[in-house]
Amino acid sequence: MMADKREILVENLAVAAAIGVLVLLVAALSFVSNARATTQEGSYLAAAFSCASPQLALEVDDPAFERIFLLCNDSGNLYGSVVSLRGRGASALVGALYSPQGDLRGLHIIDSFGDSLSGDERELVSHFPDAERVLDRAADSIRNAARKGE
């Protein structure tokens, strides 16, 4: 009886260790993927808004955007994020530029599926019902990032 229990415990531990190795593998890949995504998003924003060397200011746990960048251009310190929008039969990856107070300064369509979009805020809101809420959440996160950066 005791030997059976010990055998079951060893089996359970062996499987738990194997799953642990799998988790470590996924975590390592996730680390690489996150670093690459940070570089990519920074370069998209730098190209879209003509800002040199964007710096990661804040990582956010939001389904539509994950990172807030500090961008510096002629008009001073600004913040930007790459926002993913989804609608009925349409999706878009949009670069959004904000002031440190959370005012939207510009939008740039990185990729869009469905209709060709110009980057106008009203047009985006009419295509994607949740765009207004997503952009508001991004503004909140940017105000947080600006407060932390002060």
Added chain:
Amino acid sequence: MSFEKEGFVPNPILAGLIGICPLVVAAKSFAEGAAYGLGATLCALLLGLLIPPARDFLPDRLQAPASLAISAALALIYALCLGMYSPALAAGLGIYLPLLAVSGLSLVALRLSSFPSRSGPDGQSRLAVIAMQSAWFLVTSACVGAAREILGLGMLTIPTPGASLSRIAVADFSPLRILVSPAGGFILLGFLVALYRVTLRASGRKGL
């Protein structure tokens, strides 16, 4: 199962309705359909390679959780790789990418449960049957995505790496815009399932 008798492998989407929700909601273009189908194919093939040997030394009570853990890890790894290859494609498929774990596992579980030995009566190995079924899945999801995009938007998206995907204009007009929506996806899939079953019946074969 008809494949056991005559080596015929039914289409898992059109005959078994496996993975149809991500297909009709997320795979609205050729690129998304191909990316989703490729993910399910790779997951199913790797699971087909990993699960049978694991079954030999794992006790019954641990087989299901271990299979699920491997499947979820493979789906996550594919989602991370797709995000690195094309962020736009990964953002388009969104929350449906983790569901690859279920589609991949379904493709394998279906075969393992009906194929208890290493090879079937016709000599086909389990992995060969999983590979054929996965190929069906990949071709069908890519074709459904392409049909929805061409008929719905008059364009074709190519899964190129980088910030934005390449798009080819196929027509100047959008004849059936509804096909890009989930409802249109279900309608198209309904017609395809009916067509597939009529074809099977005419050739005297059975589906799943």
